[in-house]
Amino acid sequence: MPNSRKRIVVLGGGSGGVVAATKLGLELGARHNVMLVDRRPDHVFMPAFLFMMVGERRPEQITRKLKRLEKRNVKVLQDEVLGIDPAGQQVSLGGGNLPYDYLIVSLGLQTxxxxxxxxxxxxxxxxxxxxxxxxxxxxxxxxxxxxxxxxxxxxxxxxxxxxxxxxxxxxxxxxxxxxxxxxxxxxxxxxxxxxxxxxxxxxxxxxxxxxxxxxxxxxxxxxxxxxxxxxxxxxxxxxxxxxxxxVPPHRPAKALIDCGLADTETGVRVDYDTLETKWENVYAIGDCADMPASKAGGVAHQEADVVAHNLAVKITGRGEPVPLQLHTI
Ligand SMILES: Cc1cc2nc3c(=O)[nH]c(=O)nc-3n(C[C@H](O)[C@H](O)[C@H](O)COP(=O)(O)OP(=O)(O)OC[C@H]3O[C@@H](n4cnc5c(N)ncnc54)[C@H](O)[C@@H]3O)c2cc1C
Known part of the structure; x- marks a missing residue:
């Protein structure tokens, strides 16, 4: 039913998650429920860490409250993601279970x-x-x-x-x-x-x-x-x-390894064109996706744009899907 109300949950408020949630909020408006979950209250712009280390930026200059997304039809939950139950279509959070119709995972890598x-x-x-x-x-x-x-x-x-x-x-x-x-x-x-x-x-x-x-x-x-x-x-x-x-070694988020979504040390196996995972209606983008591309904010941004737009087309039945054509080094 293209017109029924859907719950779209985005995990992670980093580069990929913020772009995906913002685009979904804008394209779907208040007719559907878009939610974003992160353990932190803030989006942190990590590329600026290098400027911080030489005294050219302060922490408050490179962080923004995720709650600001609520102006764009995105409900923000601050909570720990513990796992995903694909059969029950729900995410396990520290504060309880969160059901979804569609899930976009952008939990990055952890050091x-x-x-x-x-x-x-x-x-x-x-x-x-x-x-x-x-x-x-x-x-x-x-x-x-x-x-x-x-x-x-x-x-x-x-x-x-x-x-x-x-x-x-x-x-x-x-x-x-x-x-x-x-x-x-x-x-x-x-x-x-x-x-x-x-x-x-x-x-x-x-x-x-x-x-x-x-x-x-x-x-x-x-x-x-x-x-x-x-x-x-x-x-x-x-x-x-x-x-x-x-640089410390990096690995996928423990929650993704424990629940079986992350398959390799470089992340979650995805379809290179659609970013669909092995689980129905679950997508992975950004650093946590095992893509033949750099683990970079620019890549996460491009993937988020395409996945969010194509999901909005699928949900509303309006518009045309766009192909993923990554530009990266
Ligand atoms: C020093 C440095 C310099 C960089 N320079 C560049 C650059 O110049 N250009 C570029 O394109 N990229 C750069 N990057 C890389 C870029 O920052 C990342 O590729 C990008 O942030 C990935 O986005 P993401 O959404 O996949 O993951 P992230 O931005 O890592 O976001 C993941 C989010 O998930 C949350 N999270 C994780 N696990 C859980 C959990 N279990 N429960 C709840 N929340 C959770 C985290 O709190 C985080 O907010 C740089 C990174 C660093 C560290």
């Missing part, structure tokens, strides 16, 4: 520092709000030595961000006038890029070298030794550091 022994004691990072604020203090009290920036094995939010991070650290020490006392090195599991200068990886490699940053390719980090201040890689490669800045 999993415990997967690298020594990480929690030794490494700084900017992949969470609190951690980014701690980097800021660590940089402020650093007066010279070896800064090592690196990435883990497996998926993580925004693959280009560690390059941006090393360049921002370079700029930061130049501004403080002590760049000549700081060496910056970068390790990555990727092989050394080759190809045309316009290839993003070739360009980023050249930019780091231009800034005097030494890059260690094919470095597969295994553990960190906080006492010896070494990062230990596969085949006994070691890197010494005075200040370590490393």
């Amino acid at each position: 999993a520092p415990e997967l690298v022994p020594g990480f929690a004691e030794a490494a700084h990072h900017a992949w969470e709000m609190d951690a980014a604020l701690r980097v800021r203090s660590a940089l402020e009290s650093f007066n010279g030595g070896r800064v090592v920036v690196g990435v883990p094995l497996g998926p993580y939010r925004c693959p280009p961000a560690p390059y941006e991070a090393q360049w921002m650290i370079d700029n930061y020490f130049k501004r403080r006038g002590i760049r000549d006392r700081v060496s910056i090195e970068f390790f990555t599991r990727d092989p050394e890029p080759a190809g045309e200068a316009r290839d993003p990886l070739v360009w980023m490699d050249a930019e780091s070298k231009r800034r005097g940053i030494k890059i260690h390719y094919d470095f597969a980090v295994q553990s960190i030794d906080p006492a010896k201040k070494t990062v230990n890689g596969l085949y006994n490669y070691k890197l010494n550091y005075d200040l370590l800045f490393m």
Whole structure:
């Protein structure tokens, strides 16, 4: 029945969830119930964590109340998502069960520092709000030595961000006038890029070298030794550091693993064109979807736009569905 009232639940108030809920609220109006659930009261704009770590943004400048979506026909619930019951068409929340007709899952990835022994004691990072604020203090009290920036094995939010991070650290020490006392090195599991200068990886490699940053390719980090201040890689490669800045490993939200929706360490298997999951009327978008694309806000935004629009067409019977054509690096 195209005209009956539907309950559309969006899980996650990050980049994907906010865009999907906003579009559904606008396209469906008050004729259907659009709900968004997040454990936090605020949307947090994570790309700005890098600016926070060098003192160029404050937390209140990069957060917005999710309740603001209520002006756009979206009911916002602050609660913990514990699981999904596809047979009963309901989400299990800390405060009870929430039934749905359609479900869009955009729970992102969560950091999993415990997967690298020594990480929690030794490494700084900017992949969470609190951690980014701690980097800021660590940089402020650093007066010279070896800064090592690196990435883990497996998926993580925004693959280009560690390059941006090393360049921002370079700029930061130049501004403080002590760049000549700081060496910056970068390790990555990727092989050394080759190809045309316009290839993003070739360009980023050249930019780091231009800034005097030494890059260690094919470095597969295994553990960190906080006492010896070494990062230990596969085949006994070691890197010494005075200040370590490393992206933590990431994994899908525990709730998605526990309920069986997330199939792989990179997330929920989806149809690459429609973002439908193995469960009927359940879609996954953004970082939690196992797509052949970067885990990036730009990708989450494009997926959210398409899934929300096509769902509105399906529910109302009005308009035409649009294809997903991702633009990403
Ligand atoms: C340092 C950094 C720099 C970045 N730079 C860029 C950039 O320049 N360009 C770009 O495109 N992307 C960038 N990104 C990546 C971008 O932020 C993410 O890809 C994007 O936020 C993914 O959106 P999402 O909706 O999939 O997940 P998220 O934005 O992670 O949102 C997930 C939401 O789900 C909530 N949640 C999770 N689990 C639960 C639960 N069990 N119960 C209730 N709520 C839950 C979380 O609180 C969160 O609000 C960057 C990320 C970082 C960390």
